[in-house]
């Protein structure tokens with residue numbers, strides 16, 4: 001179980017990396033902070049492209065960075081986006097999260113609201129590595 005201190009730390013890191021988002025088209029900046037099983041925090045922001053479909057979301061950027069660093073066991077992921085609504089990971093990101101287990105996912109906004117859920121809440125009846 002993750003304690004409030006680490007959740008707050010993930011929130012701060014996600015807010016910080018959100019500022020680095022490259023989102024000149026949507027202007028919608030997103031930050032993600034991933035906590036690995038061994039206690040490391042790895043972050044990601046969305047990076048858009050003039051060829052819109054090449055855009056990578058903050059969540060996948062964080063997960064792919066972690067894998068590239070040899071970390072693929074996760075305790076939790078916090079995602080923050082602007083506005084009153086909590087961040088809502090897209091379907092592609094939910095599927096990529098599911099590849100790495102049923103960890104906690106914290107959905108947050110820039111006002112400080114944070115809601116805990118799990119990968120399996122966001123993507124029920126998912127197809128995943130255990131199905132192959």
Ligand code: THU
Pocket residue numbers: 023026028029030045046047048055056057058059079087088089090093
């Ligand atoms: N985006 C994310 O990075 N994560 C989400 O959870 C939702 C969407 C990005 C992709 C694109 O750069 C912008 O938000 C608008 O879709």
